Amino acid sequence: MKMISCIVAAVLAGIALGWMLPSLMNPEVLDQVITYVLAVMLFGVGISIGYNRRELVKIKAVGWRIILVPVAIAGGSLLGASIASMFLDMSLKEVLVVGAGFGWYSLSSVLITQLYSAELGAIAFLANVFRELMAFVLIPFLAIHIGKIVAIAPGGATTMDSTLPIIAKMTDTPTAMIAFVSGLILTTMVPFLIPLLLAIY
Protein backbone atom coordinates (compact mmCIF):
# COMPACT_ATOMS: atom_id res chain seq x y z
CA MET A 1 0.00 0.00 0.00
CA LYS A 2 2.98 2.28 0.62
CA MET A 3 4.02 1.86 -3.00
CA ILE A 4 0.64 2.83 -4.38
CA SER A 5 0.57 6.06 -2.32
CA CYS A 6 4.08 6.98 -3.55
CA ILE A 7 2.97 6.42 -7.13
CA VAL A 8 -0.25 8.39 -6.79
CA ALA A 9 1.82 11.17 -5.16
CA ALA A 10 4.22 11.19 -8.15
CA VAL A 11 1.35 11.53 -10.62
CA LEU A 12 -0.31 14.25 -8.51
CA ALA A 13 3.01 16.13 -8.33
CA GLY A 14 3.20 15.91 -12.12
CA ILE A 15 -0.36 17.16 -12.48
CA ALA A 16 0.42 20.14 -10.22
CA LEU A 17 3.58 20.85 -12.20
CA GLY A 18 1.77 20.61 -15.54
CA TRP A 19 -1.05 22.78 -14.23
CA MET A 20 1.29 25.53 -13.09
CA LEU A 21 3.57 25.36 -16.10
CA PRO A 22 1.39 24.23 -19.01
CA SER A 23 4.09 25.10 -21.53
CA LEU A 24 6.38 22.47 -19.98
CA MET A 25 4.78 19.66 -21.97
CA ASN A 26 4.57 21.48 -25.29
CA PRO A 27 8.14 21.28 -26.61
CA GLU A 28 8.53 18.30 -28.90
CA VAL A 29 12.05 17.91 -27.57
CA LEU A 30 10.70 16.85 -24.18
CA ASP A 31 8.47 14.33 -25.89
CA GLN A 32 11.49 12.88 -27.67
CA VAL A 33 13.48 12.74 -24.43
CA ILE A 34 10.65 10.90 -22.69
CA THR A 35 10.52 8.33 -25.49
CA TYR A 36 14.21 7.59 -24.92
CA VAL A 37 13.73 7.43 -21.16
CA LEU A 38 10.87 5.01 -21.81
CA ALA A 39 13.14 2.90 -24.03
CA VAL A 40 15.78 2.78 -21.25
CA MET A 41 13.14 1.75 -18.74
CA LEU A 42 11.82 -1.00 -21.03
CA PHE A 43 15.38 -2.20 -21.54
CA GLY A 44 15.55 -2.61 -17.76
CA VAL A 45 12.11 -4.27 -17.63
CA GLY A 46 13.32 -6.59 -20.42
CA ILE A 47 16.39 -7.59 -18.41
CA SER A 48 14.13 -8.50 -15.46
CA ILE A 49 11.84 -10.48 -17.76
CA GLY A 50 14.77 -12.32 -19.35
CA TYR A 51 16.28 -13.00 -15.96
CA ASN A 52 12.96 -14.31 -14.68
CA ARG A 53 13.16 -17.26 -17.04
CA ARG A 54 14.94 -18.91 -14.11
CA GLU A 55 11.77 -18.45 -12.05
CA LEU A 56 9.73 -20.16 -14.73
CA VAL A 57 11.29 -23.46 -13.64
CA LYS A 58 8.64 -23.28 -10.92
CA ILE A 59 6.05 -24.10 -13.56
CA LYS A 60 7.40 -27.63 -13.61
CA ALA A 61 6.71 -27.92 -9.90
CA VAL A 62 3.00 -27.18 -10.34
CA GLY A 63 2.55 -28.76 -13.77
CA TRP A 64 2.09 -27.22 -17.17
CA ARG A 65 -1.65 -26.73 -16.94
CA ILE A 66 -0.87 -23.79 -14.68
CA ILE A 67 -0.37 -21.82 -17.92
CA LEU A 68 -4.17 -21.89 -18.25
CA VAL A 69 -4.44 -19.57 -15.23
CA PRO A 70 -2.74 -16.48 -16.77
CA VAL A 71 -4.27 -17.31 -20.17
CA ALA A 72 -7.78 -17.33 -18.65
CA ILE A 73 -7.06 -14.13 -16.69
CA ALA A 74 -5.72 -12.35 -19.80
CA GLY A 75 -8.57 -13.57 -22.03
CA GLY A 76 -11.24 -12.76 -19.45
CA SER A 77 -9.78 -9.29 -18.79
CA LEU A 78 -9.73 -8.42 -22.48
CA LEU A 79 -13.20 -9.84 -23.04
CA GLY A 80 -14.57 -7.88 -20.08
CA ALA A 81 -12.85 -4.71 -21.25
CA SER A 82 -14.25 -5.14 -24.75
CA ILE A 83 -17.78 -5.12 -23.28
CA ALA A 84 -16.96 -1.66 -21.88
CA SER A 85 -16.70 -0.23 -25.39
CA MET A 86 -20.45 -0.84 -25.77
CA PHE A 87 -21.25 1.46 -22.84
CA LEU A 88 -18.53 4.05 -23.22
CA ASP A 89 -17.64 6.51 -25.94
CA MET A 90 -14.39 4.64 -26.58
CA SER A 91 -13.17 2.45 -29.41
CA LEU A 92 -12.56 -1.28 -28.97
CA LYS A 93 -8.83 -0.68 -29.33
CA GLU A 94 -8.82 1.91 -26.55
CA VAL A 95 -10.69 -0.24 -24.01
CA LEU A 96 -8.58 -3.30 -24.88
CA VAL A 97 -5.35 -1.39 -24.35
CA VAL A 98 -6.53 -0.16 -20.94
CA GLY A 99 -7.66 -3.68 -19.99
CA ALA A 100 -4.31 -5.10 -21.14
CA GLY A 101 -2.58 -3.35 -18.23
CA PHE A 102 -3.79 -6.26 -16.02
CA GLY A 103 -3.41 -4.01 -12.97
CA TRP A 104 0.13 -2.86 -13.72
CA TYR A 105 -0.77 0.83 -13.58
CA SER A 106 2.71 2.35 -13.65
CA LEU A 107 3.90 0.68 -16.82
CA SER A 108 0.58 0.76 -18.68
CA SER A 109 -0.06 4.46 -18.04
CA VAL A 110 3.49 5.44 -19.01
CA LEU A 111 3.38 3.36 -22.20
CA ILE A 112 -0.07 4.52 -23.28
CA THR A 113 0.62 8.21 -22.54
CA GLN A 114 3.72 8.06 -24.67
CA LEU A 115 2.49 5.83 -27.49
CA TYR A 116 -1.12 7.01 -27.73
CA SER A 117 -2.54 9.95 -25.72
CA ALA A 118 -2.41 11.61 -22.31
CA GLU A 119 -6.16 11.05 -21.98
CA LEU A 120 -6.01 7.29 -22.48
CA GLY A 121 -2.88 7.18 -20.29
CA ALA A 122 -4.86 8.83 -17.50
CA ILE A 123 -7.73 6.35 -17.93
CA ALA A 124 -5.24 3.45 -17.92
CA PHE A 125 -3.63 4.75 -14.75
CA LEU A 126 -6.94 5.09 -12.91
CA ALA A 127 -8.41 1.83 -14.25
CA ASN A 128 -5.38 -0.21 -13.26
CA VAL A 129 -5.13 1.43 -9.82
CA PHE A 130 -8.83 0.61 -9.35
CA ARG A 131 -8.13 -2.96 -10.43
CA GLU A 132 -5.43 -3.39 -7.81
CA LEU A 133 -7.64 -1.84 -5.12
CA MET A 134 -10.53 -4.11 -6.13
CA ALA A 135 -8.16 -7.08 -5.98
CA PHE A 136 -7.37 -6.33 -2.33
CA VAL A 137 -11.09 -6.54 -1.55
CA LEU A 138 -12.01 -9.40 -3.90
CA ILE A 139 -9.17 -11.81 -3.10
CA PRO A 140 -10.37 -12.60 0.45
CA PHE A 141 -14.00 -12.79 -0.72
CA LEU A 142 -13.26 -15.13 -3.64
CA ALA A 143 -10.88 -17.29 -1.61
CA ILE A 144 -13.56 -17.92 1.00
CA HIS A 145 -16.70 -18.17 -1.15
CA ILE A 146 -15.64 -19.41 -4.60
CA GLY A 147 -12.25 -21.10 -4.53
CA LYS A 148 -8.59 -20.56 -3.92
CA ILE A 149 -7.48 -20.56 -7.55
CA VAL A 150 -10.25 -18.17 -8.65
CA ALA A 151 -8.96 -15.70 -6.04
CA ILE A 152 -5.85 -15.22 -8.22
CA ALA A 153 -7.86 -13.65 -11.07
CA PRO A 154 -8.55 -10.06 -9.89
CA GLY A 155 -4.88 -9.42 -9.10
CA GLY A 156 -3.81 -9.86 -12.73
CA ALA A 157 -0.14 -8.98 -13.17
CA THR A 158 0.16 -7.85 -9.53
CA THR A 159 -0.06 -11.38 -8.11
CA MET A 160 3.72 -11.72 -8.35
CA ASP A 161 4.34 -8.77 -6.02
CA SER A 162 1.84 -6.42 -4.39
CA THR A 163 -1.16 -8.75 -4.02
CA LEU A 164 0.87 -11.94 -3.43
CA PRO A 165 1.00 -11.54 0.38
CA ILE A 166 -2.81 -11.45 0.60
CA ILE A 167 -3.18 -14.46 -1.68
CA ALA A 168 -0.63 -16.33 0.41
CA LYS A 169 -2.52 -15.41 3.58
CA MET A 170 -5.99 -16.24 2.27
CA THR A 171 -5.10 -19.47 0.40
CA ASP A 172 -2.25 -21.99 0.68
CA THR A 173 1.32 -22.44 -0.55
CA PRO A 174 0.56 -24.27 -3.85
CA THR A 175 -2.00 -21.58 -4.77
CA ALA A 176 0.45 -18.79 -3.86
CA MET A 177 3.00 -20.43 -6.13
CA ILE A 178 0.50 -20.60 -9.01
CA ALA A 179 -0.34 -16.94 -8.30
CA PHE A 180 3.32 -15.98 -8.51
CA VAL A 181 3.89 -17.75 -11.81
CA SER A 182 0.61 -16.40 -13.24
CA GLY A 183 1.59 -12.85 -12.24
CA LEU A 184 5.02 -13.38 -13.76
CA ILE A 185 3.56 -14.47 -17.10
CA LEU A 186 1.03 -11.62 -17.16
CA THR A 187 3.76 -9.12 -16.21
CA THR A 188 5.78 -10.40 -19.15
CA MET A 189 2.80 -9.98 -21.48
CA VAL A 190 1.94 -6.36 -20.62
CA PRO A 191 4.92 -4.52 -22.21
CA PHE A 192 4.44 -6.56 -25.41
CA LEU A 193 0.65 -6.56 -25.55
CA ILE A 194 0.11 -2.79 -25.15
CA PRO A 195 2.37 -1.63 -28.03
CA LEU A 196 1.08 -4.50 -30.20
CA LEU A 197 -2.57 -3.62 -29.61
CA LEU A 198 -1.78 0.03 -30.35
CA ALA A 199 0.05 -0.93 -33.54
CA ILE A 200 -2.51 -3.40 -34.91
CA TYR A 201 -5.23 -0.98 -35.99
Added chain:
Amino acid sequence: MEIVIISLLAGCLLGASNIITEKWIGHLDKIVMAIVFVLLIAVGIGIGSNRELIGNLTLLGYKAMVIAGLSTIGSVFALWFVVLKVDFFQHHKKEEEQL
Protein backbone atom coordinates in the same frame (compact mmCIF):
# COMPACT_ATOMS: atom_id res chain seq x y z
CA MET B 1 6.96 2.62 -31.29
CA GLU B 2 9.71 0.41 -32.78
CA ILE B 3 12.37 1.64 -30.38
CA VAL B 4 10.15 0.61 -27.47
CA ILE B 5 9.78 -3.00 -28.65
CA ILE B 6 13.41 -3.23 -29.73
CA SER B 7 14.79 -2.08 -26.37
CA LEU B 8 12.41 -4.43 -24.58
CA LEU B 9 13.57 -7.41 -26.67
CA ALA B 10 17.24 -6.41 -26.31
CA GLY B 11 16.71 -6.31 -22.53
CA CYS B 12 15.07 -9.75 -22.57
CA LEU B 13 18.04 -11.23 -24.44
CA LEU B 14 20.55 -9.64 -22.07
CA GLY B 15 18.56 -10.75 -19.04
CA ALA B 16 18.30 -14.31 -20.31
CA SER B 17 22.05 -14.48 -20.92
CA ASN B 18 24.34 -15.48 -18.10
CA ILE B 19 26.02 -12.06 -17.94
CA ILE B 20 23.41 -10.79 -15.49
CA THR B 21 23.80 -11.98 -11.90
CA GLU B 22 21.40 -11.69 -9.00
CA LYS B 23 23.36 -8.77 -7.52
CA TRP B 24 22.76 -6.82 -10.73
CA ILE B 25 19.04 -7.47 -10.70
CA GLY B 26 18.70 -5.88 -7.25
CA HIS B 27 20.34 -2.66 -8.47
CA LEU B 28 18.44 -2.80 -11.74
CA ASP B 29 15.05 -2.96 -10.00
CA LYS B 30 15.93 0.20 -8.07
CA ILE B 31 17.03 2.02 -11.23
CA VAL B 32 13.89 0.95 -13.13
CA MET B 33 11.75 2.07 -10.20
CA ALA B 34 13.44 5.50 -10.22
CA ILE B 35 12.83 5.88 -13.97
CA VAL B 36 9.21 4.80 -13.50
CA PHE B 37 8.76 7.62 -10.98
CA VAL B 38 10.20 10.15 -13.41
CA LEU B 39 7.87 8.87 -16.12
CA LEU B 40 4.88 8.94 -13.77
CA ILE B 41 5.59 12.61 -13.12
CA ALA B 42 5.60 13.02 -16.91
CA VAL B 43 2.22 11.23 -17.07
CA GLY B 44 0.98 13.74 -14.47
CA ILE B 45 2.39 16.68 -16.44
CA GLY B 46 0.58 15.37 -19.52
CA ILE B 47 -2.68 15.40 -17.58
CA GLY B 48 -2.09 18.65 -15.68
CA SER B 49 -1.02 20.73 -18.67
CA ASN B 50 -4.15 19.71 -20.58
CA ARG B 51 -6.97 21.88 -19.16
CA GLU B 52 -9.58 19.94 -21.07
CA LEU B 53 -8.39 16.69 -19.52
CA ILE B 54 -8.42 18.15 -16.01
CA GLY B 55 -11.99 19.33 -16.54
CA ASN B 56 -12.97 15.84 -17.63
CA LEU B 57 -11.29 13.99 -14.78
CA THR B 58 -14.57 12.72 -13.32
CA LEU B 59 -15.61 11.38 -16.73
CA LEU B 60 -12.20 9.71 -17.11
CA GLY B 61 -12.57 8.24 -13.62
CA TYR B 62 -15.98 6.88 -14.56
CA LYS B 63 -14.60 5.29 -17.75
CA ALA B 64 -11.68 3.83 -15.81
CA MET B 65 -14.07 2.40 -13.22
CA VAL B 66 -16.23 0.70 -15.88
CA ILE B 67 -13.23 -0.82 -17.69
CA ALA B 68 -11.56 -1.90 -14.44
CA GLY B 69 -14.78 -3.45 -13.14
CA LEU B 70 -15.63 -5.32 -16.34
CA SER B 71 -12.11 -6.61 -16.97
CA THR B 72 -11.79 -7.79 -13.35
CA ILE B 73 -15.17 -9.54 -13.49
CA GLY B 74 -14.24 -11.02 -16.89
CA SER B 75 -11.01 -12.46 -15.53
CA VAL B 76 -12.77 -13.93 -12.48
CA PHE B 77 -15.43 -15.67 -14.58
CA ALA B 78 -12.91 -16.91 -17.16
CA LEU B 79 -10.70 -18.42 -14.47
CA TRP B 80 -13.71 -19.83 -12.62
CA PHE B 81 -14.77 -21.55 -15.84
CA VAL B 82 -11.28 -23.00 -16.33
CA VAL B 83 -11.09 -24.19 -12.71
CA LEU B 84 -14.37 -26.08 -13.17
CA LYS B 85 -12.87 -27.90 -16.17
CA VAL B 86 -9.31 -28.50 -14.99
CA ASP B 87 -8.04 -29.92 -11.73
CA PHE B 88 -4.88 -27.98 -10.97
CA PHE B 89 -3.80 -30.10 -8.04
CA GLN B 90 -4.17 -33.48 -9.76
CA HIS B 91 -0.42 -33.50 -10.36
CA HIS B 92 0.26 -33.06 -6.66
CA LYS B 93 -2.22 -35.71 -5.63
CA LYS B 94 -0.52 -38.21 -7.95
CA GLU B 95 2.83 -37.37 -6.39
CA GLU B 96 1.41 -37.86 -2.93
CA GLU B 97 -0.02 -41.24 -3.94
CA GLN B 98 3.36 -42.31 -5.24
CA LEU B 99 4.88 -41.42 -1.89
